[in-house]
Amino acid sequence: MSLKIYRVVSDFFYRYFSDEEAVILFILFVLFFVLVYTFGSILTPLFTAIILSYLLSPLVDKLQSYKVPHGLAVIAVFASFFGVAFVALLVMIPALVKQVSGLVGDVPRMMRLFQEQLAGLPVRYPELLSDELVNQWIGSLDLSQVGQQVSGWLPNVVTFSLNTLSSVIGVLIYVIVVPLMVFFILKDREQLWLTFKSILPEQRRLMNQIALEMNQQIANYIRGKVIEILIVGTTSFVTLGLLGLDYAALLSVIIGFSVLIPYIGATVVTIPVFAIGLFQWGFGPQLYWVLMAYLIIQILDGNVLVPLLFSEAVNLHPVAIIVSVLIFGGIWGFWGVFFAIPLATLVKAIINAWPNNSLSTQASGSGS
Numbered sequence: 049m050s051l052k053i054y055r056v057v058s059d060f061f062y063r064y065f066s067d068e069e070a071v072i073l074f075i076l077f078v079l080f081f082v083l084v085y086t087f088g089s090i091l092t093p094l095f096t097a098i099i100l101s102y103l104l105s106p107l108v109d110k111l112q113s114y115k116v117p118h119g120l121a122v123i124a125v126f127a128s129f130f131g132v133a134f135v136a137l138l139v140m141i142p143a144l145v146k147q148v149s150g151l152v153g154d155v156p157r158m159m160r161l162f163q164e165q166l167a168g169l170p171v172r173y174p175e176l177l178s179d180e181l182v183n184q185w186i187g188s189l190d191l192s193q194v195g196q197q198v199s200g201w202l203p204n205v206v207t208f209s210l211n212t213l214s215s216v217i218g219v220l221i222y223v224i225v226v227p228l229m230v231f232f233i234l235k236d237r238e239q240l241w242l243t244f245k246s247i248l249p250e251q252r253r254l255m256n257q258i259a260l261e262m263n264q265q266i267a268n269y270i271r272g273k274v275i276e277i278l279i280v281g282t283t284s285f286v287t288l289g290l291l292g293l294d295y296a297a298l299l300s301v302i303i304g305f306s307v308l309i310p311y312i313g314a315t316v317v318t319i320p321v322f323a324i325g326l327f328q329w330g331f332g333p334q335l336y337w338v339l340m341a342y343l344i345i346q347i348l349d350g351n352v353l354v355p356l357l358f359s360e361a362v363n364l365h366p367v368a369i370i371v372s373v374l375i376f377g378g379i380w381g382f383w384g385v386f387f388a389i390p391l392a393t394l395v396k397a398i399i400n401a402w403p404n405n406s407l408s409t410q411a412s413g414s415g416s
Contacts, residue, residue, distance in 0.1 A: 070402060073254055077398075085379060093222060095383055097229035101237065102270050104129055108234055122234045130227055140297075147298040158327040165330060172331075258397050266390045272357035273386070277304045280349050287341050293321075294328050303342075307349065308385050309377075310369050314346045368392055 084091065104125050111121035170177045233240065281304025288296035299321060306313030321342050325335040372392035376384035384391075 070254060073258075073398075092383065093226050094229065096222070097226050097233060099270055100129075100226070100230045101233040102267050103274060104230070104234060105237065106271075119235065122231065126227075126231050126234065140301075143297050144301065147295045151295055151298065154327075158323070161327050161330075162323075165326065254402075258394070266394075269390050273308065276307050276349070276353060276357055279353060280304050280307055280345065283345055284342075287345065288321075288338065291334070291338050291341060293325060293338055295324055299324065303345070309373055310389070311366060312370065312373065314349075318342065 107125045108118070108121045111124060112118060116124070166182055170179045170182055281300045284303040285296055285300035288299055293299070299317075302320065303317050306317040309316075318339075322335075322339060325338045329335050369389060369392065373385055373388040376388045376391050378384070380387075
């Protein structure tokens with residue numbers, strides 16, 4: 049029995065790890081995942097800077113194609129991007145803070161309205177719901193107490209988070225350190241890339257194959273996802289604002305970022321859109337128009353915008369995408385969710401490129 053187990057294990061290692069480069073690549077990936085898992089929160093500013101550099105580097109290359117010197121192109125792109133971002137934050141943050149404060153203050157009223165809507169369901173649907181069942185729901189939920197707890201808890205959390213030293217330091221890191229890193233990565237990216245390659249083994253055929261397959265795909269994914277967030281968020285803000293829905297700015301930000309989580313995000317965000325519309329109008333035509341508009345935005349995003357932005361579609365099964373979101377999101381939080389699809393594609397590329405001596409031996413044997 050032990051001999052059979054030894055043969056199975058030895059055959060497995062011979063099939064997948066007899067190639068020296070495969071062993072080195074496996075060790076590098078294990079070290080990388082351990083490093084990110086252990087120091088992920090510390091390295092978050094670096095990840096942010098790398099992502100922004102990915103977004104801005106094509107603009108630098110475009111300016112250089114018009115004979116603009118490299119240093120001047122970097123300064124122009126850097127100043128334009130962070131200037132626009134600074135102005136946008138000055139406009140957006142006060143509006144979002146105002147809407148969050150208003151929403152927190154409206155929580156008790158929303159809970160009362162929700163309770164009234166529940167109490168009216170037996171009148172609308174007497175064949176489906178009884179007064180006793182609805183009263184049990186209302187009693188078990190104790191909505192008035194929930195509303196008071198939420199309205200009293202959220203402002204304290206916001207005040208505490210804004211007054212803590214760690215939050216101030218975190219903001220300063222992002223405001224100062226991230227732009228500096230973006231500037232120097234854009235300025236010295238060729239030297240940084242050469243330095244990184246000098247650390248790798250000289251024989252890296254497998255690494256080059258995976259890198260060539262993933263480099264352009266990850267870059268396109270990041271740029272496409274940022275554009276998708278902006279388009280979906282802006283469209284949602286304009287649409288919900290025209291329909292007169294309260295908290296349109298806050299909801300549009302949530303809807304925009306929901307595209308980071310395929311399938312799950314759009315479904316989850318339906319709840320706050322429906323809830324706020326229900327509290328504002330009750331079951332009526334305005335609520336149905338809002339839900340219909342939200343559904344149209346999601347349909348256009350999935351069937352028009354995504355195919356246009358991601359022309360080289362990621363060939364992953366929906367179950368694989370959802371599992372990757374759950375796994376990487378659980379490990380690395382927001383960035384794990386953001387990079388779930390590229391990471392899943394990377395795993396797939398590694399599996400496809402990984403040497404398989406058993407298959408190669410069979411192929412050579414059949415060819416002879």
